[in-house]
Amino acid sequence: MSTRTPLMAGNWKMNLDWKQGLALVEELGDQLKGVSTDTVEVAVLPPFVDLRTVQMVVEADKLPITYGSQDVSAHESGAYTGEVSGSMLKALGATYTTVGHSERRQHHAETEEVTNAKVKASFAAGLVPILCVGEPLEERQAGKHVEYTLAQLTGGIEGLDAEQAKQIVIAYEPVWAIGTGEVATPDDAQEVCSAIRDALRGLYGNEVADAARVLYGGSVKSSNVVELMGKEDVDGALVGGASLKAEEFAKIAGFQ
Numbered sequence: 330m331s332t333r334t335p336l337m338a339g340n341w342k343m344n345l346d347w348k349q350g351l352a353l354v355e356e357l358g359d360q361l362k363g364v365s366t367d368t369v370e371v372a373v374l375p376p377f378v379d380l381r382t383v384q385m386v387v388e389a390d391k392l393p394i395t396y397g398s399q400d401v402s403a404h405e406s407g408a409y410t411g412e413v414s415g416s417m418l419k420a421l422g423a424t425y426t427t428v429g430h431s432e433r434r435q436h437h438a439e440t441e442e443v444t445n446a447k448v449k450a451s452f453a454a455g456l457v458p459i460l461c462v463g464e465p466l467e468e469r470q471a472g473k474h475v476e477y478t479l480a481q482l483t484g485g486i487e488g489l490d491a492e493q494a495k496q497i498v499i500a501y502e503p504v505w506a507i508g509t510g511e512v513a514t515p516d517d518a519q520e521v522c523s524a525i526r527d528a529l530r531g532l533y534g535n536e537v538a539d540a541a542r543v544l545y546g547g548s549v550k551s552s553n554v555v556e557l558m559g560k561e562d563v564d565g566a567l568v569g570g571a572s573l574k575a576e577e578f579a580k581i582a583g584f585q
């Protein structure tokens with residue numbers, strides 16, 4: 330039986346200013362009162378400018394919510410205008426950094442080399458990266474979705490030691506399912522999540538493969554989360570649109 334604690338992480342993307350973020354976290358805290366958070370971890374991934382607010386509410390109200398960023402600089406500090414370092418995020422009490430989201434890969438030309446540097450920078454700052462991988466529609470139609478996704482995985486984790494590989498969170502997010510309302514079937518999600526775990530097993534052995542959490546992301550809602558979570562290698566969800574509504578996100582978190 331798996332000992333992995335499910336992780337439900339809400340990616341707010343470029344939505345909600347700090348006041349709206351404050352209202353959402355407060356409401357989520359209220360909604361989570363009805364959810365057994367002993368057996369599931371709930372995280373939010375707000376825009377950088379909302380993180381201080383989230384930190385203050387979570388700490389003041391002792392909410393069962395962890396949080397992190399949607400991106401991180403590959404660099405430690407210095408002349409990188411517009412970037413935010415891992416140590417700055419750590420100082421805000423962040424647990425996670427999202428790395429290699431398909432929107433970063435698409436709009437900011439993030440390559441495997443960049444995601445790998447960001448994964449390493451996250452660990453160096455004491456943060457846990459959520460590395461996003463997943464194929465565009467053409468690759469799925471060509472039957473190359475597993476191969477494509479595993480290439481992103483191995484490029485992104487290159488050079489990690491076993492301890493880091495055990496901690497990392499991998500989010501399988503087929504690009505065609507992100508923000509489209511078109512969710513992968515539970516079997517589709519399981520196929521790739523299990524291939525990801527097998528790849529970790531091949532590279533690092535059983536202990537790492539059995540510990541690392543592999544999430545599914547792409548149009549997750551309260552109406553489809555139970556079936557997805559019923560799959561052996563799906564350890565949680567990366568949720569975009571549905572994480573902007575406290576009640577809906579709390580229902581997703583309370584899938585059990």
Ligand code: PEP
Pocket residue numbers: 340342502506507508509510546547548549567568569570571
């Ligand atoms: C995401 O932002 O990673 C995502 C999966 O979005 P959505 O749930 O809206 O498809």
